[in-house]
Amino acid sequence: MSSKISKNKIKTPSYFIKRLRDNGFITFRLFDRYAKEDPRRWTILVDPSGASVFITCYQNKDFLNDIMFELNDGGQRFNKNYSLKTESIK
Numbered sequence: 001m002s003s004k005i006s007k008n009k010i011k012t013p014s015y016f017i018k019r020l021r022d023n024g025f026i027t028f029r030l031f032d033r034y035a036k037e038d039p040r041r042w043t044i045l046v047d048p049s050g051a052s053v054f055i056t057c058y059q060n061k062d063f064l065n066d067i068m069f070e071l072n073d074g075g076q077r078f079n080k081n082y083s084l085k086t087e088s089i090k
Contacts, residue, residue, distance in 0.1 A: 013042040
């Protein structure tokens, strides 16, 4: 039962991607093998033929057990390297 709970966390790339796809977004998993010391956990691309937003999940970047997302679309719709801390995919 605990494995199911851990899979439904916003920091889990499969859960994050599923929620985006369920809402009609085309999403590709790009990378999830950052070095252990690196606070980045994974990076995805959302809407590749449109907005082309890269989303990178960070864990323990500023604080222990802190989760943060960085959105980057080259400054088209978001400020460059826009950071967002949230506990919900909504």
